[in-house]
Amino acid sequence: xxxxxxxxxxxxxxxxxxxxxxxxxxxxxxxxxxxxxxxxxxxxxxxxxxxxxxxxxxxxxxxxxxxxxxxxxxxxxxxxxxxxxxxxxxxxxxxxxxxxxxxxxxxxxxxxxxxxxxxxxxxxxxxxxxxxxxxxxxxxxxxxxxxxxxxxxxxxxxxxxxxxxxxxxxxxxxxxxxxxxxxxxxxxxxxxxxxxxxxxxxxxxxxxxxxxxxxxxxxxxxxxxxxxxxxxxxxxxxxxxxxxxxxxxxx
Amino acid sequence: xxxxxxxxxxxxxxxxxxxxxxxxxxxxxxxxxxxxxxxxxxxxxxxxxxxxxxxxxxxxxxxxxxxxxxxxxxxxxxxxxxxxxxxxxxxxxxxxxxxxxxxxxxxxxxxxxxxxxxxxxxxxxxxxxxxxxxxxxxxxxxxxxxxxxxxxxxxxxxxxxxxxxxxxxxxxxxxxxxxxxxxxxxxxxxxxxxxxxxxxxxxxxxxxxxxxxxxxxxxxxxxxxxxxxxxxxxxxxxxxxxxxxxxxxxxxxxxxxxxxxxx
Numbered sequence: 001x002x003x004x005x006x007x008x009x010x011x012x013x014x015x016x017x018x019x020x021x022x023x024x025x026x027x028x029x030x031x032x033x034x035x036x037x038x039x040x041x042x043x044x045x046x047x048x049x050x051x052x053x054x055x056x057x058x059x060x061x062x063x064x065x066x067x068x069x070x071x072x073x074x075x076x077x078x079x080x081x082x083x084x085x086x087x088x089x090x091x092x093x094x095x096x097x098x099x100x101x102x103x104x105x106x107x108x109x110x111x112x113x114x115x116x117x118x119x120x121x122x123x124x125x126x127x128x129x130x131x132x133x134x135x136x137x138x139x140x141x142x143x144x145x146x147x148x149x150x151x152x153x154x155x156x157x158x159x160x161x162x163x164x165x166x167x168x169x170x171x172x173x174x175x176x177x178x179x180x181x182x183x184x185x186x187x188x189x190x191x192x193x194x195x196x197x198x199x200x201x202x203x204x205x206x207x208x209x210x211x212x213x214x215x216x217x218x219x220x221x222x223x224x225x226x227x228x229x230x231x232x233x234x235x236x237x238x239x240x241x242x243x244x245x246x247x248x249x250x251x
Numbered sequence: 252x253x254x255x256x257x258x259x260x261x262x263x264x265x266x267x268x269x270x271x272x273x274x275x276x277x278x279x280x281x282x283x284x285x286x287x288x289x290x291x292x293x294x295x296x297x298x299x300x301x302x303x304x305x306x307x308x309x310x311x312x313x314x315x316x317x318x319x320x321x322x323x324x325x326x327x328x329x330x331x332x333x334x335x336x337x338x339x340x341x342x343x344x345x346x347x348x349x350x351x352x353x354x355x356x357x358x359x360x361x362x363x364x365x366x367x368x369x370x371x372x373x374x375x376x377x378x379x380x381x382x383x384x385x386x387x388x389x390x391x392x393x394x395x396x397x398x399x400x401x402x403x404x405x406x407x408x409x410x411x412x413x414x415x416x417x418x419x420x421x422x423x424x425x426x427x428x429x430x431x432x433x434x435x436x437x438x439x440x441x442x443x444x445x446x447x448x449x450x451x452x453x454x455x456x457x458x459x460x461x462x463x464x465x466x467x468x469x470x471x472x473x474x475x476x477x478x479x480x481x482x483x484x485x486x487x488x489x490x491x492x493x494x495x496x497x498x499x500x501x502x503x504x505x506x507x508x509x510x511x512x513x514x
Binding site: 045047065066067069070071073075077078079080081082090091094095122124125139142 | 404405407408409410411412413414415418422423426427429501502503504505
């Protein structure tokens with residue numbers, strides 16, 4: 001993504017953002033609330049066309065929807081009129097697979113997401129954590145090269161969140177997929193990522209820093225937060241992020 | 252579904268209210284407080300309804316009215332959903348037609364009845380035309396709204412999962428608009444019947460509206476009330492059918508139609 005600027009009706013959300021994510025890396029974007037993190041993600045997904053600048057995906061200029069990417073939304077994005085199984089099958093169905101043929105892989109993902117016995121439930125009958133599992137299966141089943149996640153676990157309680165984070169790491173490690181993860185929670189960002197990118201306070205936010213997180217993998221998310229190296233990296237990024245957060249308070 | 256503890260007693264109370272109303276009416280008319288000529292009596296009306304069905308004369312009229320209502324409902328719903336979808340997906344057309352739709356909808360439908368009589372004659376089609384003008388707008392506005400108010404996050408999710416425009420319509424827009432469309436069906440089924448009856452009342456040779464007009468012409472209040480009773484029963488029955496259909500199709504909704512349950 002190079003020199004991307006996006007404006008909404010005169011309001012500049014992000015300005016001149018350049019961001020490059022190498023294949024197979026887990027990169028988080030952090031920044032104060034309202035700094036345009038989600039905008040960056042939507043542009044990478046092709047859901048928003050940038051006012052200026054361009055996005056390149058695996059060597060090709062992005063136009064329209066990013067077909068190599070899957071997107072996990074912050075909000076509930078499941079189709080409420082479809083059962084768990086039908087929701088998970090959807091991506092394969094849209095790619096032209098017959099429903100019967102897609103059933104096998106979908107059931108496999110039901111199992112991987114720990115949703116056995118809930119195949120025929122509707123989303124409103126599930127807890128928030130289970131709905132996230134369905135969303136996870138729904139996005140990962142299409143085997144995307146890139147996974148875009150927009151604070152996917154923001155609405156979950158701490159314990160459910162920790163479990164989901166571990167599961168995402170489990171899915172990702174060794175898969176070779178590229179992850180762009182947006183969050184306002186620096187701890188989460190450091191714990192999961194290879195690299196943390198800091199956006200400045202909005203409006204017209206830009207990339208103001210990029211930090212490598214070279215903690216060894218696989219990581220144990222339960223204990224990593226007490227690791228001295230984790231704390232060193234966290235503190236370094238937080239010093240930077242803090243000034244941006246204070247700026248966003250001031251405006 | 253009927254776990255609510257207050258439900259059974261409420262049916263009792265509702266029944267009592269209706270019975271009391273009929274009893275006072277009957278008594279009032281029998282004792283001369285209400286003029287029998289203008290108000291008739293529930294007993295007489297019930298007897299007349301029975302007589303109409305027993306003699307079999309009402310069936311052909313009922314069939315005509317229901318046929319007209321069904322045709323205007325079918326044509327109105329189909330065209331309303333189609334127009335609603337097209338305009339909701341096409342902002343240019345929506346803006347273009349907006350003032351004309353407003354004008355057309357502002358027109359009281361009853362004034363169209365005479366013109367339809369001239370255009371389509373005394374047969375069923377003048378009534379169907381009247382019914383369609385009523386049903387169309389109700390369904391159109393609801394469909395339009397329903398498609399416009401689809402959660403953008405769900406649309407984006409489907410697009411990211413690779414949905415084409417057609418798949419988007421089928422898997423997202425139609426199911427989402429169904430809630431709105433169904434709420435319009437409830438209203439429009441009743442209005443369709445009312446519209447065709449008004450049409451019959453104003454000029455026809457058959458139908459329940461015609462029966463009522465005939466009875467009114469000879470100051471037969473009992474006949475008018477009997478026609479009304481039959482109409483009300485038919486509208487309730489059809490509404491119940493729509494309810495059942497809705498509950499089957501909107502199974503995914505939390506608390507679907509629970510508040511509008513029909514015993």
